[in-house]
Amino acid sequence: MIEKKIKTAFVCTECGTIHPRWQGQCRECGEWNCLAEEQIVKSSRQSKTAEIEKPQKLSEVSLEKFSGFESGICEFDRVLGGSLLPGSSVLLAGEPGIGKSTLILQAAGAYASNNLNVLYISGEESSAQIKIRAERLSIKGKNISIANLTDLHSVLAVLDSGGYHLVIVDSIQTIGNSQFDSPPGTVGQIRESAGRLIELAREKGFALFLIGHVTKEGIVAGPKLLEHMVDAVLYFEGDSQHFYRLLRPVKNRYGSIFELGVFEMTPSGLRPVDNPSNFFLSGYSEQERSGSVVTASCEGNRPILVEIQALVSSASYGTPQRVAGGIDSKRLALLLAILEKRGGIPMSNNDLFVSIAGGLKLAEPAIDLAVLAAIVSSLRDIPVSTSMVISGEVGLSGEVRPIGMADRRAGEAAKLGFKKIVLPKQAVNNLTSEKIKIIGVESLEKTLELIFW
Missing domain, CATH: 3.30.230.10 (Ribosomal Protein S5; domain 2)
Incomplete structure (x- = not known):
């Protein structure tokens, strides 16, 4: 096995630029007080040259295996651009208790009912807790598998076995690389975990949902680079004193950001609202x-x-x-x-x-x-x-x-x-x-x- 060397560096949480030492301002993007300490893992010797893919003419690219998945939840599909594409990665963020896990579990049930294999990786809830919530939402879960994992290498090992159309990680802040001394949720851990998962999703062809926390300022916790790494960023918004919830895209490589999904929170879960004005x-x-x-x-x-x-x-x-x-x-x-x-x-x-x-x-x-x-x-x-x-x-x-x-x-x-x-x-x-x-x-x-x- 290749021996790893670990060194400490300071990474800008806005643009991802690596600095050898701490300084007040990022030299690349100019933001102030945005450098966070993280560990950089490097191989002690050079890895073998990766196989180079031969360039292909755009007119010859095949889209046969690139058809999207539809959940059947109209407001959810609307925000995603009509369907969820294989190999794509989506970041879903929202305040605690707003209903992110409820929304994604309902979506998982909808995709599973269309004969898609779904893997739900939870670092926050036990399998029994997810099962109780699924029963409350009337989700049978025949094609849904659950794994309680927080170690990045364990997650990658499960995903490497293949066979899944959709993978949900709830939440990305709970996944960590054991080779890092820093705890999960830090800038370095989020960057490493998200990067490895997104890379594997594109390689294996499964769609990936990353659930993210937000700060008190209303932005996704962790490095700003995380939003640049994924294909789509969705914010789940609402007021805990009211029953409506809004699903708003702020980035979408495969659809329009000028869309809005409206849901009503009910005792049996989230209900799509197809006529918001009414x-x-x-x-x-x-x-x-x-x-x-x-x-x-x-x-x-x-x-x-x-x-x-x-x-x-x-x-x-x-x-x-x-x-x-x-x-x-x-x-x-x-x-x-x-x-x-x-x-x-x-x-x-x-x-x-x-x-x-x-x-x-x-x-x-x-x-x-x-x-x-x-x-x-x-x-x-x-x-x-x-x-x-x-x-x-x-x-x-x-x-x-x-x-x-x-x-x-x-x-x-x-x-x-x-x-x-x-x-x-x-x-x-x-x-x-x-x-x-x-x-x-x-x-x-x-x-x-x-x-x-």
Whole structure:
């Protein structure tokens, strides 16, 4: 056996550059305080030259053995680009308790029901615990094998035997190389374990799912290089106080990142939501109320109708309160400044509370106009028509700026029975519909006149 030599180096967690000694800034990417100590294992003698694959013309590459696997879970397949390709690697990350293991076990059951052999490697739960969860989710598990392993070499030995179409590692932070003195979960261990597993997946042709933890900042724990190594990175998001969960791709070599999977957490597991607008408007009342406005937001390529609620009251203390739920508080402060300067409506003596109904978080600027309409509606105590949907980005000079996918927003509003939709004028020049009245607006002032006066 080739003797191994171990030395210590400092690796940038952002770009993976190796430094011989610690320094405050990475010389390659320029990030600060990003170097982590790890052990580098090197062979004491040169290994044999690997067999070189002969170059092949692109037109001669065969795709016969490269057909994807479909789970049958529509929202899951949508985010993956329609199917899961053999040899591909996917990183699924999310906060603790959000439902990552539930989602991946349901996906494993779906793939297994299509006569695919699935191996579930767990470093966090025992086989009995996984079995209990599988029974709760009504997963039979005929083609699912379970292994409780944390040693990298043991995992590679099991995978080397072959015969699996899909391998799940839950989680990558629990797998470690025994030749390293550092514990599993450190930068070096994650980099080594993920690299070896991804390489074997491509060699053997099985699809690989790596479950990852996230930090308190909401990013994947471990080196940033991990996200570059895999073919797709999916974030599983949601609020523990609400029943919805969102599966959002931030990287996908084989599909679009402009997709969104919506799930509902139920006692029997995660249920795909094929009509998110109906889901998020389920508590919307047709009775007119001040401070309530429906907007059409696009999450990826999907238009979703949500209700924005605002409550304006007299300031009880010297400094007015500004509370935002589901939207960025800095964006709200910017919109208030525009409302005062361009709309002529002072807010300095009022407390303001704005929320996205259902607990959904939105960052799209296209909700600006609806937020301002909800604020004015509550301030004046004048309801906005429940048959109207409002969408548009508001610029600093009070102009309503164009937004993308106006046709999809109008179509979604019409599908749910709304009669009118307010959109930026530049976005509706060539847009017509027999099912819904499309109103184009140019400025915040004109919009407020249209709605309230």
